[in-house]
Amino acid sequence: MSTTTFSIDDRFQGFPGYALGGITGGLMAQRIGPEAEVTLHQPIRTGDELEMRTRDSTVELLFDGDTVATAKSTTIDVEIADTVLPESAMEASESYVGFHEHPYPSCFTCGTERSDGEGLRIFPGPVGTEAIVAGPWTPHPNQADSDGTVPLEYVWAAVDCPSIWAVMEAAPSECPDHVVTGRLAVRSEEPIRETEPHVVMAWPLERRSNTWPAAAAIVDADGRVKAVARHTLVLTDWGVPLSVSRTDD
Known part of the structure; x- marks a missing residue:
């Protein structure tokens, strides 16, 4: 041990x-x-x-x-939807709800108060009418090892919040539930490198009695998958409020 x-x-x-x-x-x-x-x-x-x-x-x-x-x-069995390319992700990010209503703006991954290089600054917004959110991510040199490779903990962090925002987008108006992370599973398929443009995309899976799973993926500018995630969110009376994300307000 x-x-x-x-x-x-x-x-x-x-x-x-x-x-x-x-x-x-x-x-x-x-x-x-x-x-x-x-x-x-x-x-x-x-x-x-x-x-x-x-x-x-x-x-x-x-x-x-x-x-x-x-x-x-573990073994992650996630079916990836059509990958979102950087141009579409940038357009989707313009509608990121966190720009005008964010429950935790100091969050390392998706917080709007974090400066470039201090946080990941991944701002996922809805992609068209599909149940998918996506945002661009170009890792800052501050977020890489000496050889330019992004460490595993940053890869995991990158898929954490977008999968929560996907569930928030899918939740009905005035949803009283909150969620916290119960389990997070990630498969890293290829190294992610600093200053190279990527897209983080996420989508909700079928809601259950006390959990709401979601999936996420990191793809490069050509749509090649770099990482895949399965996120099991536990429905609670505290944590991230699902009612924050309201694209129809």
Whole structure:
């Protein structure tokens, strides 16, 4: 068994004061491989001292002796819709609801208060009449390793919020539900490199009694798939309000 102690910096927050699920998942997935699933058992505060334990094919994340997240290898069976190219993604992003109503504008992935290079600044908007959202993403050099490759935790972060916005777009008007990340699974197919244009696209899957799954993909300028994700959102009475995204208002 190998053990590492670390904390997640506040700049990687999703909810204020709490680590973005994609960042947490990507850090754990580094010990699993290119196709992994992370289950978040409770919110993780930024700055808290965490212990990551790897035993056989399972990774555990602990805080104060309690398991707060687990990761394992998986197989992601997601059917990708027609890929969205950069020009269409830029047009869709102009209708990003977060520009005028954002529940967490400091979010590392989709927050409008983050400057270029400080956050990912992925702003997904609806693509036509389809149940798809998409936004352009050109990784900043600040978000790459010394060889220009984007680290796995940023790839996971990039698919986190767009899949939530896809569910928000699909939710009925005045929906009272909120969602939080229950599980996030990502398959990284090809390296993503700094300064190269990409599109992050996402779409809702069939809603269930207490969860609303969604899928996402990162594609390059030619539509080649770089990563695929399956995001299981848990319906709760707190978290991201689904009523924020209202394209018909």
